[in-house]
Amino acid sequence: MTTTSSRGLMAGRFQPFHSGHLALAKQILEECDELVVVIGSAQFNFIxxxxxxxxxxxxxxxxxxxxxxxxxxKCYVIPVPNDENNARWIAYLRSMVPSFDVLYSGNDFVKHLVLSQDPRLAVKSPKFAKKEEYNGTNIRRLMLAGGQWKRLVPPAVARVIEQVNGIERMRVLAGSDSNPQRW
Ligand SMILES: Nc1ncnc2c1ncn2[C@@H]1O[C@H](COP(=O)(O)OP(=O)(O)OP(=O)(O)O)[C@@H](O)[C@H]1O
Ligand SMILES: NC(=O)c1ccc[n+]([C@@H]2O[C@H](COP(=O)(O)O)[C@@H](O)[C@H]2O)c1
Structure with a gap:
């Protein structure tokens, strides 16, 4: 059911943006009027x-x-660097994006932060899952191993990865020890 003038937000690292993420974006636009995609961990790259x-x-x-x-x-795509203080993350997030009514997440940690910081904020879960295949960790593993990763991402994402020579970059990173940063 569509609620009037509502905005739904999804957050993720999107390393890379895959077809599970796209399914969630479509779900949000079926259930809300506008979509906010927050690119989390925006300060991290080449890791x-x-x-x-x-x-x-x-x-x-x-x-x-x-x-x-x-x-x-109807879509806002907004990079947001992490805040070192998890206990104020929702307030920080609200300061970085247009106002939103529903946060969509399948992540228990994110749901726990919402419950402890803003219990009145509506949280909904993704309908699509197939997480064993459609997750960034699996896709990055396939990319490094020369596996069938392109069928798990939208064609446009595969094109961007090719344009930036992403597979070669990942191979260099995998072989490097100057790569300590973790989220
Ligand atoms: N297969 C999927 N179907 C629907 N929603 C998904 C799927 N995978 C991730 N999401 C949702 O997208 C958001 C961002 O997820 P995230 O970027 O952590 O993806 P991921 O693929 O699990 O990444 P990684 O494995 O790199 O940690 C979260 O709210 C998560 O619940
Ligand atoms: N303290 C923070 O800045 C903080 C806390 C929780 C989640 N996040 C971000 O929200 C996103 C949540 O996405 P996941 O569902 O992929 O974990 C992550 O990309 C992460 O960068 C940030």
Whole structure:
């Protein structure tokens, strides 16, 4: 059911943005009027778990939404660096994005932060899952191993990764020990 003038927010690292994420974006636009995609851990890049820059992730998401025929006028894609203080994350997040009514997350840690900081904020879970295949960790593993990763991401995302020579970058990062940052 569509609620009037509502905005739904999804947050993730999107390393890379995959078809599970796209399914969640579509779900939000079915249930809300507008979509806010927060690119979390925006300050991290060129790390094995976070290979792509915030700018590259903006492009992946923008192009994937566009190629799906989604009205970009209804979508905000906003990079947000992490806050070192988890206990104030929701207030920090609200200061960085347009006001939102529903936070969509399948992540228990995120749900726990919402419950402890803003218990009146509505939280909904993604309908699509297939998490054993459609998760960033699995896709990054396939990318490094020369496996079938392209079928798990929107075509536009595969194009952006090719444009930035992403697979070669990931191979260099995997072989490097100057790569200590973790989220
Ligand atoms: N397969 C999926 N179907 C629907 N929603 C998903 C799926 N995978 C992730 N999400 C949702 O997208 C948001 C961002 O997820 P996230 O970026 O952590 O993806 P991930 O693929 O699990 O990443 P990683 O494995 O790199 O940690 C979360 O709210 C998560 O619940
Ligand atoms: N303290 C913080 O800045 C903080 C806390 C919780 C989640 N986050 C972000 O929200 C996103 C949540 O996405 P996941 O569901 O992928 O964990 C992550 O990208 C993370 O960067 C940030």
């Amino acid at each position: 094995d778990k976070d290979p792509f820059t915030a700018g590259e992730r903006v492009l992946m998401i923008h192009e994937a939404l566009k190629e799906t025929g989604i009205d970009l006028a």
